[in-house]
Amino acid sequence: MATEEQLALTRALSGDGGLGVEESTLVSIIGKWRKKPEEISSFRKSFNRLFSINGHIEKCEDDHMQKLVIEFSRFHHITLLWAMHPHERDARWAHQVTHKNHPASILIEIACTRSAEELLGVRRAYQTLFHHSLEEDVAYQIKDSKSKLMVGLVSSYRYEGPKVDNDVAKSEAKALHNAIKTAGANKIIEHDEVVRILTTRSILHLKTIFKYYKELHGKYLEEDLSGDALLLRTVLCIDSPASYFSQVIDNAFKEGAKHAETEGLSRVMVSRSDVDMEEIKEAYTKLYGAKLANIIAKKTHGCFRDSLLSLAGEAINA
Structure with missing residues (x-):
């Protein structure tokens, strides 16, 4: 029968039930078993998810070992992220989208929830780190229907003052509704007016548009964009981060x-x-x-x- 320490070690190395590992448990048991190789051997035999018998060797299972590597790395990774300059951090996240097939929604998140100066800092950091402009890489790497919107968002330098032209906002609420209503077989995300409005208007102006959209058409804009995940995320990032x-x-x-x-x-x-x-x-x-x-x-x-x-x-x- 497994001892309490073996069970605790198994739980700590299971990779189940949450993210990360219980480092304090591991350190404690390592110290207690320093001169007890028989305990370690017994643990290996009892934990067949991590260890298997391969001939005369108790071998680590590669899949579970890789899962544990990820869980062990979470604390180190979050510490490095915390220590980085925010512009470098965002630039590296953006690079994961353009070069490592990470979700395009990360770019939307960065472009729509950072200030104009912060986003400019991200673009400068990206260029310094990767020797291309962010806009260049987004345009080259994202070539499908998302491209026009994504390039517009990362290129943006939005006005951040308090002034909003209510007549223009109301007109653009109607323009968004018309674009959605008449899209037909075409994709809303490629519509020039939709892209222009979402990528150039100030956050306050856009929130006013969203308010008028509901007043004029009886539905929230998000409801009418439910079929387009990226447009939906863009509106949500802007309206309710x-x-x-x-x-x-x-x-x-x-x-x-x-x-x-x-x-x-x-x-x-x-x-x-x-x-x-x-x-x-x-x-x-x-x-x-x-x-x-x-x-x-x-x-x-x-x-x-x-x-x-x-x-x-x-x-x-x-």
């Missing part, structure tokens, strides 16, 4: 979440910690009926969990 980021966090915790989705948890917690974390926590509770801190404590482990709680401004239980 806290709700958007809450959804990214929740996706990371879903069973069967892909690697790019679980990485979104670190991305949001690091990039929004000193920006709008309180609003995100409120939005998360409203959307999912639970406190974000409680979900983090339940679904993550070890130093990674403690880092997330710290970034959320929450106390860490000793």
Whole structure:
């Protein structure tokens, strides 16, 4: 029968039940088993998910070992992200989209939730790091129907003042509705007026457009864009960043979440910690009926969990 320490070690190395690993458990057992090779051998024999008998060798299973490498790396990764300059951090995330097949929604997130000066800083950092402009790489790498919107978003330098022309906003709300209504077989995301409005207007102007859209047409714009995921994310990022980021966090915790989705948890917690974390926590509770801190404590482990709680401004239980 497995000892309590063997069971604790198995739990710590299972890679199940949450993100990250319980480093303190591992360190404690390593110290206790320093001169007990028989304990380690017994552990290997009992943990057949990680170890298998291959001839005369107790061999690590490659798939599970790779999964553990990812879980062990979460704390190191989030620490590096936290230490980076925000412009470099965003530039590297953008490069993952243009060169490593990460979701295009990351570019939307960066383009729509950073200030004009911040986005300019990201473009400068991208050029310094990768010797191409961000706009150039987006245009070259994203060649399908998303290209026009994505290039426009990352190229934007939006007005950030308080003035909004209500007549123009109302007119553009009608233009968006007309574009959606008459799209037919054409894709809304390629419509010139849709792209122009979403990529050039100030955030305040766009929020006014969205308000008029509902007043004039009886539906939220998001409802009419439900068939286009990227346009939907663009509008949500602009209109309610806290709700958007809450959804990214929740996706990371879903069973069967892909690697790019679980990485979104670190991305949001690091990039929004000193920006709008309180609003995100409120939005998360409203959307999912639970406190974000409680979900983090339940679904993550070890130093990674403690880092997330710290970034959320929450106390860490000793």
